[in-house]
Amino acid sequence: MSARILIVDDTPLNVKLLAAKLARDYYVVSSASNGVEALKKVAEEKPDLILLDVMMPEMDGFETCKRLKDDPATSHIPIVIITALTDVEDRVKGLAAGADDFLAKPINDLALMARIRSLLRMKILMDEWRSREATALQLSPELAEALSDPLSIRNSRILILDDTGSDSGMIRASLTPLSAYTATAKSVEEAETILKNGSYDVVFSKLDLANEDGLAVCPLLRSNPATRHIPILLLANGDDIERIARGLDLGASDYLLRPFDVNELFARTRTQLRHKRNYDRLRSGIEHNLQLALVDPLTGAFNRRYLDAHFPRFVQLATENRKPLSVLMIDIDFFKRVNDTYMHAAGDAVLREIAQRISSNVRPSDFFVRMGGEEFLIVMPGTELENAEKIAQRLRGRVEQPPFNLPDGQKIPVTISLGVAETYPHKDPSPIAVIDRADQALACAKQQGRNRVVADRLP
Numbered sequence: 001m002s003a004r005i006l007i008v009d010d011t012p013l014n015v016k017l018l019a020a021k022l023a024r025d026y027y028v029v030s031s032a033s034n035g036v037e038a039l040k041k042v043a044e045e046k047p048d049l050i051l052l053d054v055m056m057p058e059m060d061g062f063e064t065c066k067r068l069k070d071d072p073a074t075s076h077i078p079i080v081i082i083t084a085l086t087d088v089e090d091r092v093k094g095l096a097a098g099a100d101d102f103l104a105k106p107i108n109d110l111a112l113m114a115r116i117r118s119l120l121r122m123k124i125l126m127d128e129w130r131s132r133e134a135t136a137l138q139l140s141p142e143l144a145e146a147l148s149d150p151l152s153i154r155n156s157r158i159l160i161l162d163d164t165g166s167d168s169g170m171i172r173a174s175l176t177p178l179s180a181y182t183a184t185a186k187s188v189e190e191a192e193t194i195l196k197n198g199s200y201d202v203v204f205s206k207l208d209l210a211n212e213d214g215l216a217v218c219p220l221l222r223s224n225p226a227t228r229h230i231p232i233l234l235l236a237n238g239d240d241i242e243r244i245a246r247g248l249d250l251g252a253s254d255y256l257l258r259p260f261d262v263n264e265l266f267a268r269t270r271t272q273l274r275h276k277r278n279y280d281r282l283r284s285g286i287e288h289n290l291q292l293a294l295v296d297p298l299t300g301a302f303n304r305r306y307l308d309a310h311f312p313r314f315v316q317l318a319t320e321n322r323k324p325l326s327v328l329m330i331d332i333d334f335f336k337r338v339n340d341t342y343m344h345a346a347g348d349a350v351l352r353e354i355a356q357r358i359s360s361n362v363r364p365s366d367f368f369v370r371m372g373g374e375e376f377l378i379v380m381p382g383t384e385l386e387n388a389e390k391i392a393q394r395l396r397g398r399v400e401q402p403p404f405n406l407p408d409g410q411k412i413p414v415t416i417s418l419g420v421a422e423t424y425p426h427k428d429p430s431p432i433a434v435i436d437r438a439d440q441a442l443a444c445a446k447q448q449g450r451n452r453v454v455a456d457r458l459p
Contacts, residue, residue: 188220195226330442
């Protein structure tokens with residue numbers, strides 16, 4: 001994934017080496033030589049992630065981190081402190097200042113890149129929910145008081161996967177101030193059963209289980225919507241760095257190296273619990289209060305009001321960052337025949353089923369809108385036209401097969417036509433223009449016989 005990364009370090013050679021490593025993965029890199037300059041650049045450039053040194057003139061990394069995390073405009077930006085300081089006390093101090101991770105020099109490239117990818121995935125998700133929060137506040141100002149409540153991480157529920165009990169006792173004792181309940185599983189299967197029967201706020205998993213792979217917990221949680229956002233902390237040895245990097249790519253949130261320091265364990269767990277609480281607060285508050293105002297009651301898709309309030313912000317962000325954003329316009333083929341032949345109850349059933357088939361095949365970061373009648377629209381941030389066209393073809397196939405079940409038991413075929421358009425690099429990336437281009441492409445698809453995809457391409 002492409003992203004803007006700010007390197008803050010007063011040593012030019014360090015900046016040059018880090019920038020070269022990041023450029024190989026196509027990140028857009030800028031730099032600042034001290035904390036004061038960093039604060040200014042963050043305000044101007046709005047980076048997606050910050051790599052921050054500690055020992056700098058004018059303002060050190062700890063103070064810079066604290067100021068960024070205390071400012072609501074920048075508190076959501078992930079910060080990785082990279083420094084020659086290796087004392088546990090320094091790591092804890094960095095985490096207490098709000099850093100998302102603390103890596104010691106010399107940097108292990110594998111661990112660094114895996115950590116960056118992990119934090120960027122989290123930021124993309126949280127940016128989406130923050131954007132939805134802004135829309136919610138715009139439409140329902142009374143939400144502000146509910147969303148301003150301080151986050152409490154006490155009374156958390158913790159699950160530890162530990163087949164020997166060698167780590168769980170120390171973790172349980174260390175986290176007593178945070179935990180209302182701690183469960184221990186001796187196998188991945190037992191952990192899965194525990195998670196099915198209760199809600200948990202954080203999961204610890206040993207990498208060195210005797211008879212199975214501790215990494216199996218990552219895809220297990222991340223593939224299940226009910227557990228997708230539970231933080232996972234890996235428990236590992238210092239020589240497990242390759243497997244740790246693999247775990248971060250699989251969805252782990254953080255890791256701890258043996259021998260564990262109680263203060264660092266507490267600080268890292270607290271950070272992850274705060275992320276979880278923040279996400280839970282955003283999701284529950286917004287979903288509850290926007291349900292009636294912004295969601296189509298028949299299909300569960302967002303309605304036109306949501307699009308009008310939300311879409312311009314997405315387009316502006318994509319244009320400013322020179323990132324792609326694609327729009328899919330969708331129309332049900334010959335939908336009037338369904339209503340005329342099978343009555344409106346059948347038409348409603350078809351609309352609900354089409355919405356379900358489409359929404360279950362798009363990403364959480366995309367948003368799906370019912371424009372009205374039998375027309376739908378999907379906004380896909382970070383998606384180029386070619387990829388959007390492939391996704392449109394996949395959705396067309398998902399709708400075409402299998403046939404639709406009507407309330408009276410009949411099965412009927414239903415198809416859709418789709419038009420695809422992109423904002424950047426088009427000359428006119430405005431919200432109205434991109435929807436118009438997608439609508440024109442949809443009209444072409446219908447003129448060409450329906451049940452097809454047409455993309456608007458630059459001449």
